[in-house]
Amino acid sequence: MPTLRPPELDRLPELTTALAARAAEHDQDASFPYDGVELVHRAGLLTATVARRHGGPGGGLADTTRILHALGAGDPAVALVTAMTLFVHAAEAREPHWPAGPLTELLAESAVRPTLVNHVRVEPELGTPVRGGLPATVARRDGDAWELTGRKIYSTGAPALRWLLVWARTEEAEPRVGSFLVRGDRPGITVEPTWDHLGLRASRSDDLLLDAVRIPLDHTARLTAPDPDGGRDxxxxxxxxxxxxxxxxxxxxxxxxxxxxxxxxxxxxxxxxxxxxxxxxxxxxxxxxxxxxxxxxxxxxxxxxxxxxxxxxxxxxxxxxxxxxxxxxxxxxxxxxxxxxxxxxxxxxxxxxxxxxxxxxxxxxxxxxxxxxxxxxxxxxxxxxxx
Structure with missing residues (x-):
């Protein structure tokens, strides 16, 4: 595993100022703040919660709230996509569930460039899954791969996500549900620019369309029988x-x-x-x-x-x-x-x-x-x- 730079927490006031300088521009244009995300990466903040066993700093929730407070004061769209990435790394640190292959890819890329990762769960008919129900997004087994098809809405950071944790159900006699780990550049993924919001306009929480997106069979996490309690964590x-x-x-x-x-x-x-x-x-x-x-x-x-x-x-x-x-x-x-x-x-x-x-x-x-x-x-x- 690569060694990731420690988060430069002493630079948080400086980052707040730098992000604030362009926040109005990104808000007005509803343009994704790639420049702000790059600043956060350079300061080692995007990987602040990667576990020490994976070469990361192992930052906890107290450090995370400090980071997100500072970034939120500068540009909350940058803060939100940072939050989603930090939460994913923190979940893996608490309880390993990513297979070795995609985790190695994620961390190797995170060491050299901004690498955003997020859960994509919400759907047009279902709404948010925390209120119950099964996803309409389907994973069909085809030989040595899964094929994912469906539509996800409110996918924060959609144009810039390098990894997606797609919540879907399997097309099996007894369906299972879980996260399917998908690189953002896989064929069959389309970002529809539907985000036209009053606030957090630069977060680009657009729709994601998946059309028979193929991934290896082992690129899954927590694939289990449906949990009536929603898998509360x-x-x-x-x-x-x-x-x-x-x-x-x-x-x-x-x-x-x-x-x-x-x-x-x-x-x-x-x-x-x-x-x-x-x-x-x-x-x-x-x-x-x-x-x-x-x-x-x-x-x-x-x-x-x-x-x-x-x-x-x-x-x-x-x-x-x-x-x-x-x-x-x-x-x-x-x-x-x-x-x-x-x-x-x-x-x-x-x-x-x-x-x-x-x-x-x-x-x-x-x-x-x-x-x-x-x-x-x-x-x-x-x-x-x-x-």
Whole structure:
């Protein structure tokens, strides 16, 4: 296995600034930020969670949340494709499930160039698989290969993915489901540029069409009988919850940074002093600061607890995502309300931060599933004793 460079965490402030310099351009054009991904690769961040046994630094969730917070403050589209790649490497580090051949290819390429990898799971009819059901994407066995056919939607980073973990079912008497490991340049893969979103426009979460895409028989991971529980992975859920929460808190911090500068610079003639001198604006900025401080501390402490294997930390992580993303959305909305027209003017970044932070509500786990699960668990835990 190649030796991968350690992540340069001391460069995170520099990377935030560099990514922010082109974030508006990529948002306006809905163009994929290849330049930003290259910067992240050069800093060793794309492979920060590769296991030490595979020549990686073995970074944990605490480091990952720190990385994603910084990248989210610069360009959340870059942060999101980075997150998906980090989550895949972290899952392999926790529980090996990739066959040796494709894993060796993935890591060898990751050592020399940006190598994005992501699960592609969501489908037009099924929606997100965490709510149950079997995929329509089918893997048919043909001699010494699988042939994959189907359509995946909301495939984050689609034009730039080097490896796809395609969730599909086998065409067998008793179907199995799992991930099929597919190189992004295989014949039969087409990216349809369907992504026309309000926020995270540069993430290019386009449709992927697979038309009899052939892969070797061993290029599968966790291919098993369907699990009615959806194959729930509490640790994987914690990584997803806290990593994405950190990303969107980064977006909110970028909005706060712009707001602070605006309040210092804006000096109405009738006032003769900056808006920053008024108690009303000071109070509102204080509310934003308190809200984000609390959410960041919650995410950071829980990430550290997950790394330490602390009991219940993983279970509490979806709830932390809910609280953190609500805080992120609320703080940016407060900033928009406080600034009025300037906050919604396209030449200012606050409107972009608002559009981007609203995307936090879409990611799994969504608020209703978090609250339902925790409510049911609390009712079972607090079951009254018979008199």
């Amino acid at each position: 509490a640790l994987g859920g914690a990584w997803n919850s806290l990593g994405l929460a950190a990303l969107y808190l980064g977006v909110a911090r970028a909005a706060q940074h712009w707001l602070t500068g605006f309040l210092h610079e804006r000096t109405p003639t009738s006032l003769g002093a900056p808006l920053a001198s008024l108690p009303r604006f000071q109070t509102e900025l204080g509310a934003i600061e308190v809200e984000l401080d609390g959410a960041e501390r919650l995410v950071s402490s829980l990430a550290t607890a997950v790394d330490a294997g602390e009991e219940r930390a993983a279970e509490q992580s979806p709830g932390a995502k809910l609280l953190a993303t609500r805080a992120a959305v609320d703080s940016v909305q407060r900033a928009v309300a406080l600034t009025g027209n300037p906050g919604l003017t396209r030449r200012h970044p606050l409107q972009r931060h608002l559009r981007d932070v609203l995307c936090s509500r879409v990611h799994t786990p969504q608020d209703d599933t978090v609250l339902l699960a925790r409510g049911r668990a609390a009712l079972l835990h607090e079951l009254p004793q018979p008199l």
